[in-house]
Amino acid sequence: xxxxxxxxxxxxxxxxxxxxxxxxxxxxxxxxxxxxxxxxxxxxxxxxxxxxxxxxxxxxxxxxxxxxxxxxxxxxxxxxxxxxxxxxxxxxxxxxxxxxxxxxxxxxxxxxxxxxxxxxxxxxxxxxxxxxxxxxxxxxxxxxxxxxxxxxxxxxxxxxxxxxxxxxxxxxxxxxxxxxxxxxxxxxxxxxxxxxxxxxxxxxxxxxxxxxxxxxxxxxxxxxxxxxxxxxxxxxxxxxxxxxxxxxxxxxxxxxxxxxxxxxxxxxxxxxxxxxxxxxxxxxxxxxxxxxxxxxxxxxxxxxxxxxxxxxxxxxxxxxxxxxxxxxxxxxxxxxxxxx
Amino acid sequence: xxxxxxxxxxxxxxxxxxxxxxxxxxxxxxxxxxxxxxxxxxxxxxxxxxxxxxxxxxxxxxxxxxxxxxxxxxxxxxxxxxxxxxxxxxxxxxxxxxxxxxxxxxxxxxxxxxxxxxxxxxxxxxxxxxxxxxxxxxxxxxxxxxxxxxxxxxxxxxxxxxxxxxxxxxxxxxxxxxxxxxxxxxxxxxxxxxxxxxxxxxxxxxxxxxxxxxxxxxxxxxxxxxxxxxxxxxxxxxxxxxxxxxxxxxxxxxxxxxxxxxxxxxxxxxxxxxxxxxxxxxxxxxxxxxxxxxxxxxxxxxxxxxxxxxxxxxxxxxxxxxxxxxxxxxxxxxxxxxxx
DNA sequence: AGCATGAACTCAAACGTTTGCGGATCTTGC
DNA sequence: GCAAGATCCGCAAACGTTTGAGTTCATGCT
Numbered sequence: 100x101x102x103x104x105x106x107x108x109x110x111x112x113x114x115x116x117x118x119x120x121x122x123x124x125x126x127x128x129x130x131x132x133x134x135x136x137x138x139x140x141x142x143x144x145x146x147x148x149x150x151x152x153x154x155x156x157x158x159x160x161x162x163x164x165x166x167x168x169x170x171x172x173x174x175x176x177x178x179x180x181x182x183x184x185x186x187x188x189x190x191x192x193x194x195x196x197x198x199x200x201x202x203x204x205x206x207x208x209x210x211x212x213x214x215x216x217x218x219x220x221x222x223x224x225x226x227x228x229x230x231x232x233x234x235x236x237x238x239x240x241x242x243x244x245x246x247x248x249x250x251x252x253x254x255x256x257x258x259x260x261x262x263x264x265x266x267x268x269x270x271x272x273x274x275x276x277x278x279x280x281x282x283x284x285x286x287x288x289x290x291x292x293x294x295x296x297x298x299x300x301x302x303x304x305x306x307x308x309x310x311x312x313x314x315x316x317x318x319x320x321x322x323x324x325x326x327x328x329x330x331x332x333x334x335x336x337x338x339x340x341x342x343x344x345x346x347x348x349x350x351x352x353x354x355x356x357x358x359x360x361x362x363x364x365x366x367x368x369x370x371x372x373x374x375x376x377x378x379x380x381x382x383x384x385x386x387x388x389x390x391x392x393x394x395x396x397x398x399x400x401x402x403x404x405x406x407x408x409x410x411x412x413x414x415x416x417x418x419x420x421x422x423x424x425x426x427x428x429x430x431x432x433x434x435x436x437x438x439x
Numbered sequence: 440x441x442x443x444x445x446x447x448x449x450x451x452x453x454x455x456x457x458x459x460x461x462x463x464x465x466x467x468x469x470x471x472x473x474x475x476x477x478x479x480x481x482x483x484x485x486x487x488x489x490x491x492x493x494x495x496x497x498x499x500x501x502x503x504x505x506x507x508x509x510x511x512x513x514x515x516x517x518x519x520x521x522x523x524x525x526x527x528x529x530x531x532x533x534x535x536x537x538x539x540x541x542x543x544x545x546x547x548x549x550x551x552x553x554x555x556x557x558x559x560x561x562x563x564x565x566x567x568x569x570x571x572x573x574x575x576x577x578x579x580x581x582x583x584x585x586x587x588x589x590x591x592x593x594x595x596x597x598x599x600x601x602x603x604x605x606x607x608x609x610x611x612x613x614x615x616x617x618x619x620x621x622x623x624x625x626x627x628x629x630x631x632x633x634x635x636x637x638x639x640x641x642x643x644x645x646x647x648x649x650x651x652x653x654x655x656x657x658x659x660x661x662x663x664x665x666x667x668x669x670x671x672x673x674x675x676x677x678x679x680x681x682x683x684x685x686x687x688x689x690x691x692x693x694x695x696x697x698x699x700x701x702x703x704x705x706x707x708x709x710x711x712x713x714x715x716x717x718x719x720x721x722x723x724x725x726x727x728x729x730x731x732x733x734x735x736x737x738x739x740x741x742x743x744x745x746x747x748x749x750x751x752x753x754x755x756x757x758x759x760x761x762x763x764x765x766x767x768x769x770x771x772x773x774x775x776x777x778x779x
Numbered sequence: 780a781g782c783a784t785g786a787a788c789t790c791a792a793a794c795g796t797t798t799g800c801g802g803a804t805c806t807t808g809c
Numbered sequence: 810g811c812a813a814g815a816t817c818c819g820c821a822a823a824c825g826t827t828t829g830a831g832t833t834c835a836t837g838c839t
Contacts, residue, residue: 101579101580103794103795103796104795104796104797105795105796113818113819114818114819114820115795115796115797115819116796116797116798116818116819116820116821117817117818117819119796119797119798120797120798120818123797125797125798126816126817127816127817127818128816128817128818129816129817129818132817132818144575146549146552146553147553147795147796148494148553148555148794148795148796149550149553149554149555149796150490150491150493150494150499150554150555150794150795150796151490151494151794151795151796151797151824152795152796152797153490153796153824154488154490154491154494154794154795154796154797154823154824154825154826155795155796155797155798155823155824156796156797156824157824159490164534168519169515169516169518169519169522170512170515170516170519172510172512172515175509175510175512175515176509176510178509178534179508179509179510179536182509182534182536186536186543191533191535191550191554192533192534192535193531193532193533193534194504194518194522194532194533194534195531195532196519196522196526203526209486210489210531212486213486213487213488213489214489214490214531215488215489215490235484239441240441352718352722355722356721356722359721359722378692378718378719379718379719379722381696381699382692382695382696382699382719382722382723383722383723383724384723384724443824443825443826444825444826444827445825445826453788453789454788454789454790455825455826455827456788456789456790456791456826456827456828457787457788457789459825459826459827459828460788460827460828463827465827465828466786466787467786467787467788468786468787468788469786469787469788472787472788487825487826488824488825488826489826490824490825490826491794491824491825491826491827492825492826492827493794493826494793494794494795494796494824494825494826494827495793495794495825495826495827495828496794496826496827497794
């Protein structure tokens with residue numbers, strides 16, 4: 100049924116400690132006895148109890164992963180990459196899905212410290228909320244690395260992308276193609292990325308003299324459905340801008356569905372650019388111009404940072420800001436030529 | 440830093456057991472002392488050590504989730520649904536990604552029993568491999584529920600979909616539309632679903648007199664890239680069937696990319712049907728006809744079965760087979776009309 | 780007064796490991 | 810023949826909980 104060290108020890112008439120040493124390859128047990136122990140353990144199907152072991156040893160080899168949403172391929176790919184880095188080194192994973200809910204995030208984090216994970220990779224819900232909590236976690240000796248999003252109130256290593264730079268690239272591109280009016284489907288503003296991106300869009304648009312009227316900004320609530328509804332609302336406007344900026348991948352999907360339903364022609368009726376690249380951007384007709392971030396790279400880097408943090412806890416780690424890749428496709432109309 | 444029962448006890452000059460009882464709301468401690476203890480615990484930021492607790496209590500409130508691939512939205516949505524059912528009941532999750540690798544699956548499962556999870560929700564890699572392992576796991580008292588895929592060699596509760604019925608629906612539809620030749624992009628055949636679907640396609644096609652030539656069957660290896668390459672290979676054939684069957688969602692994506700690249704017109708050049716529905720099926724031009732399964736429903740049901748299994752271990756659980764939904768879109772040409 | 784009842788709390792064992800220490804036995808060198 | 814050292818193994822404490830059993834003491838009942 101279940102075998103323990105004690106049972107193996109008893110069966111062989113030796114002390115549990117001897118069995119422990121034999122199985123973990125420690126010195127102090129004769130070769131003869133060792134193979135006898137190993138064989139019996141094998142036969143009895145012995146597997147050590149990780150809880151007991153970690154209780155004694157002080158580490159669990161578990162990493163907690165905190166993400167807002169499983170359905171978003173961006174996050175599932177990032178997690179996948181982390182797993183690829185960390186699993187070969189013997190780590191297991193505690194999966195925590197916050198659903199953009201700070202309260203739930205709190206419960207989940209307490210859970211993680213309760214289980215004494217060796218580290219936490221988190222994309223926090225809010226850019227300031229739960230600051231105390233994250234601080235507390237670190238005070239207990241559990242290293243935290245933020246990825247994709249971070250708390251702006253706390254000095255913790257992070258791997259994020261250059262949101263502002265990416266936005267500037269997109270807006271400049273639109274400007275260059277002759278666009279002077281712009282609509283925006285936003286993320287929920289409490290998140291780090293939501294704030295960064297909307298801020299950057301507004302700022303750059305202002306600098307270039309691109310007009311964004313209040314009713315052209317719609318809250319997509321970071322979800323596909325939210326963006327779908329936001330898009331429907333958006334197209335109710337009498338006057339429309341020449342271009343539409345969508346703030347992330349899942350919302351892009353919602354918008355694309357709405358576009359298809361409303362039979363809006365891209366780019367003739369309106370030009371579209373999105374933050375993030377996902378499958379559907381390429382499959383859509385026409386394919387969508389965007390700035391892409393590489394979730395796998397982000398996950399790998401965050402995981403690697405975590406390893407460094409675990410191995411050299413005293414060493415200071417710098418935050419990493421990843422560059423994005425601009426992908427020009429066919430969803431933006433060149434207004435300069437159109438007029439010329 | 441970190442607070443333990445013992446420390447709280449010492450600070451108040453009482454015995455740890457009293458603190459334990461006070462905090463867990465058990466009788467046998469005066470109201471006065473109880474609130475003193477609760478307050479101090481609060482103040483010291485006490486969080487119980489789940490390992491120690493579970494070691495003593497015999498259960499962990501952790502469920503292991505075993506899936507082949509995080510990147511596949513089918514699985515991430517199923518997991519998401521499980522999480523939604525189980526989290527409110529106090530369960531946490533161990534995430535295991537097998538990457539379709541039986542060896543890795545073995546390591547992961549041993550990990551799970553090592554951590555003494557309360558149950559395992561698994562979509563096993565192979566339809567027969569690791570049978571012994573899964574048996575062993577259950578013999579140790581850890582309930583297992585299979586979802587999406589199952590081991591055919593073992594009597595374990597499962598929630599899968601009606602693969603054969605779904606295939607029949609699709610094939611019959613094609614037949615009805617006048618198609619008499621068919622190509623197939625297959626999953627890797629070792630998986631439960633891979634076997635079921637290919638088998639069903641071949642059988643039904645034969646019954647109806649639909650011809651599937653050997654070179655029209657290409658192995659998509661269950662991955663997007665695999666299917667992409669398989670599709671490119673497929674279209675090198677001189678003679679082509681009138682319709683193409685793609686065995687799951689991620690492979691559909693690969694095929695759609697290939698179609699776009701090769702500028703193959705759907706449904707004029709070839710008709711396409713797929714197993715599974717995903718975002719891209721709707722976004723593609725034309726939208727793709729398919730049989731859809733509901734991953735969220737699957738996840739919910741599997742999770743609920745797990746709860747039953749945990750609560751009433753002796754009760755026999757029947758396997759559940761979910762019906763699929765046929766979604767007619769515009770990717771199949773009606774050859775009967777075309778000729779008429 | 781005598782005795783049972785019950786409340787409040789302590790004791791100690793248990794869950795399954797790991798590990799420093801110490802004791803016994805054996806080898807080695809002189 | 811014997812001290813020194815190495816080798817092998819047992820002992821017991823420790824990790825942080827929970828929990829059945831036991832102790833103390835006040836109270837109620839007859």
